[in-house]
Amino acid sequence: MTDSTPTPDAPTEPPSCAVCHQPIADEYYRVAGTAFCPTCRDTLTAANVRGVAAHEFVRAGLFGLVGAAGGAAVYYAVLLGTGYEVGLIAILVGFMVGYMVRKGAYGLGGRRYQILAMTLTYLAIGATYIPFAIQSWEESQATTAETEVIDEPTPEPISALGVVVGLALFAAALPIIVVIGGFPDTIISALIIGFALHQAWRMNARLRLAFDGPFKSGVAHDT
Numbered sequence: 001m002t003d004s005t006p007t008p009d010a011p012t013e014p015p016s017c018a019v020c021h022q023p024i025a026d027e028y029y030r031v032a033g034t035a036f037c038p039t040c041r042d043t044l045t046a047a048n049v050r051g052v053a054a055h056e057f058v059r060a061g062l063f064g065l066v067g068a069a070g071g072a073a074v075y076y077a078v079l080l081g082t083g084y085e086v087g088l089i090a091i092l093v094g095f096m097v098g099y100m101v102r103k104g105a106y107g108l109g110g111r112r113y114q115i116l117a118m119t120l121t122y123l124a125i126g127a128t129y130i131p132f133a134i135q136s137w138e139e140s141q142a143t144t145a146e147t148e149v150i151d152e153p154t155p156e157p158i159s160a161l162g163v164v165v166g167l168a169l170f171a172a173a174l175p176i177i178v179v180i181g182g183f184p185d186t187i188i189s190a191l192i193i194g195f196a197l198h199q200a201w202r203m204n205a206r207l208r209l210a211f212d213g214p215f216k217s218g219v220a221h222d223t
Contacts, residue, residue: 002128014217019044029213041211044108056105060113061120064097067123071096076128090192094199097121102204112143117200125193129202 015035022037036044071093078089094117096127101117102109166178 003051017144024217027214027216028217029211030215031209031211036211038214044158044209045211057112057116060101060104062114064101064116067097067100068093068120068127071121074128075125078127080131090196094121094196095203097124098200098203101200105204108207109204113204114201117204118197121200122193124207125196128201183191 017037017040018034019040024037028035031102060197067219098117105113
């Protein structure tokens with residue numbers, strides 16, 4: 001005959017906090033089965049309520065720039081190798097930028113991070129067209145030079161900041177130029193860019209923190 005008397009919860013090893021990675025000796029909270037100590041729980045809750053601090057936004061931007069550079073390199077390699085825009089690669093660019101912005105934002109997300117991720121994704125895609133635009137311009141200049149001699153004044157040197165700003169504006173304009181000038185493939189190009197932007201936006205939605213607890217450390221609980 002089986003003894004049906006309920007047994008008390010067996011003691012377990014104290015969990016570690018997912019943020020500070022320290023063993024939790026007393027009480028803890030959980031989100032989707034992940035444990036957080038009270039201090040880190042309060043920090044995350046406050047960060048999720050107060051919005052974006054300047055240093056956090058800068059950190060997310062730097063992380064996003066890394067993702068944008070990597071995504072642009074992949075996208076340009078595909079364009080150069082095939083001559084075609086590949087929708088899946090564009091979505092990969094959005095994913096890379098979205099992931100890095102989210103990582104830089106400590107996973108919290110929010111409207112400002114969504115706008116940041118979308119902007120960096122758009123510029124990353126635009127930057128892939130810059131080498132093609134420069135090549136096209138050089139070819140047109142060579143053709144012009146063959147037909148007529150033009151005495152042009154020596155251009156003034158441009159500062160590094162001016163170069164960066166100019167390239168950013170150029171990258172921002174190129175996707176629009178490509179979409180408008182790509183008829184009848186305009187809709188396809190616009191959809192490709194739209195998918196990439198949507199991916200970056202979706203990945204940085206605000207994290208809704210709903211903590212369960214508190215739970216007693218060292219006591220087994222249902223997950």
